[in-house]
Amino acid sequence: MANDHIDITVEPGEVHALLGENGAGKSTLMNQLYGLLQPDEGEFLVDGRPRTFRSPRDAIAAGIGMVHQHFMLVPVFTVAENVALGAERTRGGVAGWLDRRRVRREVVEVSERYGLPVDPDALVENLPVGAQQRVEIVKALTRDVDLLILDEPTAVLTPQETDELLTVMRSLTESGKSIVFITHKLKEVKAIADRITVIRRGRTVGTATPETPEDELAALMVGRDVTLEVGKAASQPGREVLTVTGLIVEDDRGVRAVNGVDLSVRAGEVLGIAGVQGNGQTELVEALMGLRAARAGAVTVDGEDLLGMSTKQILRSGVGYVPEDRSLDGVVKEFTVAENLVLDTYDRAPYGNAVKLNPAAIAAAARERVEQFDIRTSSPDAPVSTLSGGNQQKVVVAREMSRPLRLFIAAQPTRGVDVGSIEFIHGRIVRERDSGAAVLVVSSELDEVVALADRVAVMYRGRVLAVVDPQTPREELGLLMAGVTPGADKPADGVTPGAGEPADGAEEEPK
Amino acid sequence: MSSDPSVEAPREDEAASPDDAAAAPTAGPGGSLASNFLHNLWSANTVVVTIWSIVLAMVIGAVLIVVSDSDVLAMFGYFTARPSDALTGSWDLISGAYADLFKGAVFDPATMSAWLHGTGSWRAAFAPISETLTYAAPLVFTGLSVALAFRGGLFNIGGQGQAVIGTITGAVAGFAFGLPVVLNLVVALICGALGGALWGFIPGILKARTGAHEVIVTIMLNNTAALFLTWLILQDGVQDPKRTDAISKTVAESAQLPSFGGALRVNLGIVLAVAVTAGVAWLLNRSSFGFELRAVGANPAAARTAGISVARTYTLLMVVAGGLAGLGGATQVLGTAYALTPAVAGNIGFDGLLVALLGRNRPWGTLLAAILFGALRAGGNRMQSFSGISLELVTVLQALIVIFIAAPALVKAIFQLRAARTARIGATMTKGW
Numbered sequence: 001m002a003n004d005h006i007d008i009t010v011e012p013g014e015v016h017a018l019l020g021e022n023g024a025g026k027s028t029l030m031n032q033l034y035g036l037l038q039p040d041e042g043e044f045l046v047d048g049r050p051r052t053f054r055s056p057r058d059a060i061a062a063g064i065g066m067v068h069q070h071f072m073l074v075p076v077f078t079v080a081e082n083v084a085l086g087a088e089r090t091r092g093g094v095a096g097w098l099d100r101r102r103v104r105r106e107v108v109e110v111s112e113r114y115g116l117p118v119d120p121d122a123l124v125e126n127l128p129v130g131a132q133q134r135v136e137i138v139k140a141l142t143r144d145v146d147l148l149i150l151d152e153p154t155a156v157l158t159p160q161e162t163d164e165l166l167t168v169m170r171s172l173t174e175s176g177k178s179i180v181f182i183t184h185k186l187k188e189v190k191a192i193a194d195r196i197t198v199i200r201r202g203r204t205v206g207t208a209t210p211e212t213p214e215d216e217l218a219a220l221m222v223g224r225d226v227t228l229e230v231g232k233a234a235s236q237p238g239r240e241v242l243t244v245t246g247l248i249v250e251d252d253r254g255v256r257a258v259n260g261v262d263l264s265v266r267a268g269e270v271l272g273i274a275g276v277q278g279n280g281q282t283e284l285v286e287a288l289m290g291l292r293a294a295r296a297g298a299v300t301v302d303g304e305d306l307l308g309m310s311t312k313q314i315l316r317s318g319v320g321y322v323p324e325d326r327s328l329d330g331v332v333k334e335f336t337v338a339e340n341l342v343l344d345t346y347d348r349a350p351y352g353n354a355v356k357l358n359p360a361a362i363a364a365a366a367r368e369r370v371e372q373f374d375i376r377t378s379s380p381d382a383p384v385s386t387l388s389g390g391n392q393q394k395v396v397v398a399r400e401m402s403r404p405l406r407l408f409i410a411a412q413p414t415r416g417v418d419v420g421s422i423e424f425i426h427g428r429i430v431r432e433r434d435s436g437a438a439v440l441v442v443s444s445e446l447d448e449v450v451a452l453a454d455r456v457a458v459m460y461r462g463r464v465l466a467v468v469d470p471q472t473p474r475e476e477l478g479l480l481m482a483g484v485t486p487g488a489d490k491p492a493d494g495v496t497p498g499a500g501e502p503a504d505g506a507e508e509e510p511k
Numbered sequence: 512m513s514s515d516p517s518v519e520a521p522r523e524d525e526a527a528s529p530d531d532a533a534a535a536p537t538a539g540p541g542g543s544l545a546s547n548f549l550h551n552l553w554s555a556n557t558v559v560v561t562i563w564s565i566v567l568a569m570v571i572g573a574v575l576i577v578v579s580d581s582d583v584l585a586m587f588g589y590f591t592a593r594p595s596d597a598l599t600g601s602w603d604l605i606s607g608a609y610a611d612l613f614k615g616a617v618f619d620p621a622t623m624s625a626w627l628h629g630t631g632s633w634r635a636a637f638a639p640i641s642e643t644l645t646y647a648a649p650l651v652f653t654g655l656s657v658a659l660a661f662r663g664g665l666f667n668i669g670g671q672g673q674a675v676i677g678t679i680t681g682a683v684a685g686f687a688f689g690l691p692v693v694l695n696l697v698v699a700l701i702c703g704a705l706g707g708a709l710w711g712f713i714p715g716i717l718k719a720r721t722g723a724h725e726v727i728v729t730i731m732l733n734n735t736a737a738l739f740l741t742w743l744i745l746q747d748g749v750q751d752p753k754r755t756d757a758i759s760k761t762v763a764e765s766a767q768l769p770s771f772g773g774a775l776r777v778n779l780g781i782v783l784a785v786a787v788t789a790g791v792a793w794l795l796n797r798s799s800f801g802f803e804l805r806a807v808g809a810n811p812a813a814a815r816t817a818g819i820s821v822a823r824t825y826t827l828l829m830v831v832a833g834g835l836a837g838l839g840g841a842t843q844v845l846g847t848a849y850a851l852t853p854a855v856a857g858n859i860g861f862d863g864l865l866v867a868l869l870g871r872n873r874p875w876g877t878l879l880a881a882i883l884f885g886a887l888r889a890g891g892n893r894m895q896s897f898s899g900i901s902l903e904l905v906t907v908l909q910a911l912i913v914i915f916i917a918a919p920a921l922v923k924a925i926f927q928l929r930a931a932r933t934a935r936i937g938a939t940m941t942k943g944w
Contacts, residue, residue: 291816312818321816329816334809343806344817347799356798 003029004202005042010147010178015169017193018182019221025202026182027069030149033180034066035059065140066149071132075125079118080104083139110141114171129278130161137168141177148172149180154188155444157276160482166192184221186214232430235454238267239302241438242288242407247297249280249287256295257283259462265407265438270429272453272470273442276481280462281442282324285411288440289321290314301407315344320400320432324411324442326389330396333385337377338366340384341399365402373398374424390421397425401432408432411442426452446477557871563922564915565883572908573605576900580604608898612905615893616643616886634774639889641777645847647885648780649674652839653863654870654877655791656707660725660832661872662795664808665825669714669729670836671860672736673707677840679740680706682851683749685762685844695765700783700841707837708830710736715829719822725829733860741853751850759851768846780842785878787838792874794831804828836860865913884909 003025010016020026031037033044035053043050046062053059056066073082084103091099107120116134124132133153140148150169154162169179169192183189189196189210196208198220206220242265249258257280265271273281286292288299290311299306306314315321323329331340342351342362350361366380375394377387384392393414400408410429414422429452433439443449449456450470457467458480465480577583583604586597614620618639625631653670660667667673681703690698714728743749744757751760768778795801806814807824815821840856848855866884870876891905915922922928 289816310818310820311815312820315818323816328810329812332806332810332813335806339802343813344819346802352799352802354799357802359797 020199065145272449275459568911612890616890642889651784654866657867663804672733673836674840677837681841685766703841708834711833
């Protein structure tokens with residue numbers, strides 16, 4: 001059950017923040033309101049009248065609009081075409097043609113009225129993420145909505161873009177629109193919300209005002225006093241294991257996503273890579289794992305050259321890898337838990353050889369891992385798709401940690417994972433470090449990077465801007481993530497000549 | 512109807528496959544066999560949907576039989592005056608037709624009892640089943656070819672072309688080499704498999720290297736193979752010197768698949784088919800390559816991330832799939848045809864697609880589906896000559912069965928089956944695209 005008897009009221013002209021962790025049921029609630037899911041029980045009242053929403057069409061008719069976490073735009077359409085999509089207006093009767101002029105006019109009008117600069121003729125695929133989001137908002141506003149649902153709108157934005165969004169939200173509420181702002185980021189809530197409803201495990205656990213202190217909100221959200229700290233001893237860095245020098249990697253469109261990265265990770269330490277998503281982290285890790293060709297540079301593990309090795313060889317040489325997109329790259333959903341646990345070791349003793357598998361050994365190992373890693377499953381033979389996200393992630397982590405590792409690379413290791421599993425996975429990562437492996441953690445959650453890392457490298461537009469201590473003040477880290485280096489007062493665009501198109505956001509993959 | 516046991520079986524045979532978990536009986540251990548059966552009869556698992564699809568196809572087939580018979584149709588003209596005429600007329604027609612279908616495919620009680628009473632021959636008694644298995648054998652291979660490729664995420668429409676090349680290489684090896692007894696047959700079969708494998712390798716390597724869609728490439732290669740065959744038959748050294756029409760030399764007797772008992776057509780091909788089915792089942796579920804191909808088929812991105820070479824898997828998979836279809840072609844030419852003609856491979860490649868679909872892309876399911884198709888074909892021959900119903904009706908029946916299987920929601924709605932995971936059946940079939 002994702003939602004269990006939730007009560008929530010949104011007043012006209014207010015920003016109502018829906019605060020809760022990943023998987024708390026925030027999005028589920030809003031998807032019901034928007035007609036994408038049907039509630040089993042309970043009702044929605046709009047202006048005092050009960051309404052049922054069988055589809056988004058009903059919701060829009062009732063004046064409710066939604067901007068999804070993952071944008072619902074057609075990349076090859078222009079902004080105006082995307083805005084028109086779903087509410088196309090035609091001229092000339094039944095066999096009419098699209099009234100593009102009118103849509104354009106509407107787009108311009110709405111964007112001027114609410115301070116949302118968008119070019120109606122730009123192709124959506126060429127727009128950075130922040131602009132795509134504005135298109136989504138404009139689209140909702142042209143439908144004359146009174147209530148706008150923003151589902152985790154800041155997850156993909158730089159701090160600056162986030163500020164711009166908050167300004168837009170203010171101008172919207174000033175003109176009488178209500179906003180439901182779904183997030184798990186406390187600072188933003190405090191900055192913009194008029195009222196806060198905290199949701200935990202599908203229940204409303206409290207309402208709060210923006211004056212409530214942050215740690216109190218965090219405690220409400222998680223259900224106990226949270227220590228964002230990960231219990232770990234000081235690191236004992238040993239030999240240099242991973243060395244990356246001058247690495248250049250192109251993304252799928254041939255743009256340099258990684259533009260000359262130098263890194264080194266020592267045995268027994270965790271290097272965290274912080275940065276807003278889409279600044280080359282994905283491509284960096286894929287290049288390290290042999291999943292993406294590098295244009296230039298060198299990558300060595302204990303002196304062995306990784307570039308040019310196949311993924312299989314890299315994995316065999318003692319590198320463990322947790323990919324950032326679990327459902328796409330991490331697990332084969334149709335496979336059983338046991339099969340997923342040997343996905344990259346199925347042809348090695350004792351699980352099998354080049355010719356055949358050894359089902360008995362695979363089953364025995366699966367039972368052991370399920371136990372060790374506390375994987376909650378009905379059976380090792382259950383399809384992995386029947387597991388929760390957190391447990392699927394534990395399967396991936398268990399698989400990668402089941403062999404001796406020199407280097408452990410974890411990208412977004414706790415994305416979409418429940419709190420219990422987060423703690424467990426973090427604990428395991430630290431344990432891997434303490435056993436002498438070099439660990440590279442990439443995360444767009446700054447909290448996670450800071451909690452896990454012994455050193456933090458901040459990536460911006462394909463470059464490592466700085467490697468800093470995790471104790472560095474948040475403001476400074478935030479500025480670095482936005483491309484502002486200490487001492488300089490403007491973004492570091494100028495220092496990356498030849499970086500091609502802006503890297504941020506454009507390579508966001510649709511989920 | 513022979514189909515009921517045939518579709519039941521895949522469940523026991525491949526308990527390891529995750530899909531089967533969905534199809535497994537849900538009744539408690541205390542339930543008797545009968546209550547278990549009744550419980551499952553109305554739950555919408557794959558087996559039940561298959562059975563009901565066949566039933567539904569036969570019902571519609573019955574309507575078509577009546578509609579296409581002018582005498583019975585005339586009786587419906589005065590239905591209100593004497594409804595019994597029309598009803599008994601229809602019933603006689605339908606039951607007669609389906610009885611002939613059964614007699615032609617499984618056994619005929621008359622010949623069977625004649626044999627038991629010593630007045631008839633055992634050959635006559637077993638002729639129907641022999642025909643069924645004869646038609647089934649090549650379909651098993653082409654069906655396995657499609658099924659295996661599909662489990663690896665490839666839609667092998669090229670079974671036909673691969674089978675045609677298999678008939679060519681098999682037959683040529685059969686009449687050209689003149690090897691000693693056992694060896695000649697073995698070499699001919701291997702040549703058939705290699706020919707098909709080569710024809711599968713082409714789309715495989717193109718897919719792996721360039722991303723060329725295997726559906727397009729294999730369709731083109733089907734035409735290429737068919738035209739190559741028609742050209743080749745007329746060439747010196749291939750064409751039968753004593754003939755002027757398009758037929759090749761006859762395969763040496765030592766390279767022909769031995770039939771059982773002389774008069775029956777059924778031959779070693781069906782035994783080979785069962786053995787190969789077992790081999791494919793092992794390959795799929797117990798071998799490292801099977802693990803790779805299933806992983807690539809289900810989620811190529813995750814397979815690649817785990818270090819499995821997707822390109823290598825695609826290529827190898829098409830080679831194996833092509834080899835299977837080629838073996839099917841070789842079985843056809845070495846088992847029943849004995850010489851190349853432009854239509855020697857018939858439609859076995861395309862029928863293999865339907866067989867794999869009906870068998871849910873599982874090896875043993877495919878075997879049973881091929882036997883069902885063989886039975887329909889064998890029974891259809893008798894239905895045509897005894898009841899005067901066109902053989903095309905059988906094709907319509909096959910098509911209807913497949914349509915209902917491909918649209919499980921329809922079957923579910925018609926029979927009000929309890930909700931189960933039937934949606935997956937349809938979903939898996941369209942994934943190749």
